[in-house]
Amino acid sequence: MSENVLIITNSADLHADIMVSLLKDEGMNSFRIDLDAFPRDFEISKEIHQNQFRASIRHIPSSTEIDFNDIGAVWTRKPADFTFLSDDLINQEKAYADQETDHVLNSLLYSLDCYWMNHPLAVRSALWKGEQSIRAAKMGFKIPMSLITNKPESVRQFVEEVKDEVIFKAMSSPFLGAEKVAEDEQVVTGLGTTIVTDDHMQNVASVKEVPCYFQEYIAKKFELRVTIIGDHVFAAKIHSQQSELTKIDFRDFSAEIQYESFDLTDEMNVRCRDFVHSYDLQYGAMDIIVTPDDEYVFLENNPGGEFLFVQQLVPEFNMMETLANYLIKGAKCYSSKN
Amino acid sequence: MEKVKSFTFKVAKTADSNSKQLKAQNGVALAGCSLKELFPGAYDYACAQPAHGDGAWC
Numbered sequence: 260m261s262e263n264v265l266i267i268t269n270s271a272d273l274h275a276d277i278m279v280s281l282l283k284d285e286g287m288n289s290f291r292i293d294l295d296a297f298p299r300d301f302e303i304s305k306e307i308h309q310n311q312f313r314a315s316i317r318h319i320p321s322s323t324e325i326d327f328n329d330i331g332a333v334w335t336r337k338p339a340d341f342t343f344l345s346d347d348l349i350n351q352e353k354a355y356a357d358q359e360t361d362h363v364l365n366s367l368l369y370s371l372d373c374y375w376m377n378h379p380l381a382v383r384s385a386l387w388k389g390e391q392s393i394r395a396a397k398m399g400f401k402i403p404m405s406l407i408t409n410k411p412e413s414v415r416q417f418v419e420e421v422k423d424e425v426i427f428k429a430m431s432s433p434f435l436g437a438e439k440v441a442e443d444e445q446v447v448t449g450l451g452t453t454i455v456t457d458d459h460m461q462n463v464a465s466v467k468e469v470p471c472y473f474q475e476y477i478a479k480k481f482e483l484r485v486t487i488i489g490d491h492v493f494a495a496k497i498h499s500q501q502s503e504l505t506k507i508d509f510r511d512f513s514a515e516i517q518y519e520s521f522d523l524t525d526e527m528n529v530r531c532r533d534f535v536h537s538y539d540l541q542y543g544a545m546d547i548i549v550t551p552d553d554e555y556v557f558l559e560n561n562p563g564g565e566f567l568f569v570q571q572l573v574p575e576f577n578m579m580e581t582l583a584n585y586l587i588k589g590a591k592c593y594s595s596k597n
Numbered sequence: 598m599e600k601v602k603s604f605t606f607k608v609a610k611t612a613d614s615n616s617k618q619l620k621a622q623n624g625v626a627l628a629g630c631s632l633k634e635l636f637p638g639a640y641d642y643a644c645a646q647p648a649h650g651d652g653a654w655c
Contacts, residue, residue, distance in 0.1 A: 427608060435609055446601055447609035459608050468603040 263325055264332045264586045267368070269339035270296060274567050274579070276554050278334065285589065290325040292316070295339035298360055303365055314367055327367065331384040331590030332374040334582075337563070374455065374589025376489075376541045376582065377562055385562040388430050388472070392557070398534055398559035400547075403477050409470040411463045417473055418455065424476035425433040425455040426507070444546060452508040475484035477556050482509050483521060483547040486578060487535040489585045492528050493576045495569050496521035518572035527555060541585065 264282055268275045282289045292301065293576025305327075306312035312329035341360050348356055368379070374382075381537040385391070392402045406417040407430075418425050429435060429450055437445045442573040453459075454476060495518050499505040502514035509516070523531070535543035548556040570578045601607055 390603065415651040429605060435605060447606055450609040451607065453608060456609075459604075462604055465602060465604040465607055469605060496642050571629075 260464070262287060262331050262590050263329050264334060264590055265325070265330045266291045266334045266336060267294065267403045268334075269293050270334035272337050274565070275334075277567070277579055278583060278586075281579060282586065285583065285587055287583075287587050288325075290316070290318070290323065290330075291340070294337075296340060296342055297364070299342045299344055303363070303367065305370075309410055310369060314370070316367070327371060330371055330373055331593040332376070332586045333368070333371060334376050334586055335379060335563075343453075373593045374586070376585060376589070378539065381539040382562045385540055385543070385560065388559050391560055394537065395534060395557040395560075397529055400534070402476040402557050407470060407474045408473075409466050409468075411466055413461070414463050414466055414471070414473060418460065421475045426452050426474050426476045427455050427459070428452045428472060428474070430472045451510065454507060462503055476507075477548045478551055479506070480549050481552070483523075483545075483549060483555075484569055485531045485545040485547060486564070486569060486576075487532055487540075488566075488578060488581050489541055490532065490534055490576045491581050492493070492523065493566075493569065493573075493581075494521040494523045494528075495519070495532075495573050495576070512568075517546055518569070520573055520575060535562075537582070538562070542582070 261460060266275050266278060266285060266289055270292065272293075275291060279289050279291060291349055300319050302317040303314070304316075305312070307313075312327075314492070315324060316327070317324040341357055343353075343360075365379075389407055392405060404417075404421060406413060408414060408417075433449050434452055435447055435450055437448045455473065472571050482496055482499045484495045484497060486493040486495070497505075497509050498517040498519075499509040501516045502511075504511040504514035505516050531545055533546075534545070539563050542562065544561040544566060546558040548558060550556060566578050566582075570576045601610060
């Protein structure tokens with residue numbers, strides 16, 4: 260009996276809260292591993308005897324347990340730092356505990372032969388924005404001129420070549436590592452997409468310290484968040500130009516801008532889906548600009564991107580239900596094969 | 598005060614963007630984070646830190 264869905268996430272994940280409830284309503288069992296409580300709140304065991312693999316995990320507070328042979332689908336959602344029984348492990352012991360637990364967890368999960376939304380290896384391969392742009396261009400998307408460099412002279416040349424405005428953004432995280440240091444050690448707390456100014460260029464020599472990512476600024480008529488769930492495509496039109504706060508970077512939710520459903524052309528619909536599937540992903544959230552000339556310009560794909568905020572702002576999108584159906588179908592399909 | 602050395606941090610110290618702008622309104626779920634890596638290890642997990650759970654984005 261493989262009809263169980265395993266959800267890997269953290270305890271702050273509202274998406275997972277809702278999904279557990281949806282799956283239950285459909286008669287599907289789920290088991291949730293909150294990584295920020297792992298391994299502290301779980302008992303795990305994996306045995307290999309005579310080429311037979313058997314593993315189980317028990318959530319101690321709820322006394323629920325699942326046999327890994329009964330898992331038919333996995334939904335990988337969000338990461339978190341591990342938590343151990345003792346919160347005062349010395350630094351080296353903590354470092355070892357982290358890496359050993361990481362190894363144990365992945366040894367368990369990677370042994371699963373089931374439906375994945377998404378498999379960690381697919382996520383890992385799909386993360387890199389510099390690679391995404393090249394792939395997107397090969398697949399027919401327009402992409403912005405961009406530069407990744409630690410050479411100040413290259414930045415100066417790029418700014419000259421672009422002629423119009425140039426934007427700068429962090430490739431890895433807009434929090435700039437703030438979450439990794441104590442609050443009183445934080446010198447900056449974040450940086451959204453930013454237009455490069457003459458003042459910024461006074462400091463261009465400092466790109467030698469850490470490589471940087473520059474892009475030509477693309478004028479926007481509006482933006483699209485295209486979320487792919489399996490074969491389903493949900494395109495949300497974001498009226499980012501309605502507010503000064505969201506003109507450069509739409510992710511300022513203090514601005515009340517309009518979101519609505521948008522009909523992609525058939526060609527663009529297929530292209531978006533193919534792009535996500537090209538990484539063996541079952542899920543992806545793509546950011547696309549539509550220019551005043553109605554050209555579509557690819558910005559990036561987020562293999563672990565959030566989607567509940569889109570469903571909240573475009574209520575006719577049944578994204579959560581669609582995803583639940585994929586997990587259920589995947590688990591049942593796997594179950595019927597075994 | 599100006600101890601930062603990288604272009605990124607120098608821009609961040611002067612740019613209008615800050616964490617207040619970067620955070621979502623209460624009640625609106627997190628916006629499009631890129632998963633850096635699914636499980637803890639040698640990577641960065643900005644999007645999923647409970648400290649940012651009230652609406653952090655990336």
